[in-house]
Amino acid sequence: xxxxxxxxxxxxxxxxxxxxxxxxxxxxxxxxxxxxxxxxxxxxxxxxxxxxxxxxxxxxxxxxxxxxxxxxxxxxxxxxxxxxxxxxxxxxxxxxxxxxxxxxxxxxxxxxxxxx
Numbered sequence: 001x002x003x004x005x006x007x008x009x010x011x012x013x014x015x016x017x018x019x020x021x022x023x024x025x026x027x028x029x030x031x032x033x034x035x036x037x038x039x040x041x042x043x044x045x046x047x048x049x050x051x052x053x054x055x056x057x058x059x060x061x062x063x064x065x066x067x068x069x070x071x072x073x074x075x076x077x078x079x080x081x082x083x084x085x086x087x088x089x090x091x092x093x094x095x096x097x098x099x100x101x102x103x104x105x106x107x108x109x110x111x112x113x114x115x116x
Contacts, residue, residue, distance in 0.1 A: 040089045047085035050098070060087055071095060 029036035044056050046067055057064065070093040071082055084096040 043089060044087040045084065046087055046093065047079060047082045049084075050080045050082055052079060056087075062087070067093065 025039065029039060044060055046053060046056055046062075052064060052067065054064075057067065067085060068079065070085065071079055074095040074097070076082060076095065076097055081098055082095055083098045084094075086094045086096075088094055
């Protein structure tokens with residue numbers, strides 16, 4: 001991290017420099033939103049109205065299997081049950097289900113509880 005210097009002082013200096021860089025980047029990002037977009041990026045729409053937007057998926061380096069996995073993790077059976085899927089700036093995938101899917105999932109959950 002600091003070359004051959006493995007002393008405590010070298011570690012403190014390196015940590016301080018990283019802290020200051022982070023502090024100033026955060027300040028600049030808050031003052032100029034365009035700089036924040038340059039550093040952090042923007043959310044990317046992956047699915048709209050149950051249709052995969054392949055060009056967006058390729059642009060960010062994902063494949064459709066990862067999208068399908070995220071859909072399943074949100075309790076949906078398939079992409080056709082997704083109103084929108086968004087690749088967030090923190091790397092997560094947000095899934096917004098079609099309203100009919102929400103109703104169906106709630107009814108299924110209620111039926112499962114009644115059968116238990």
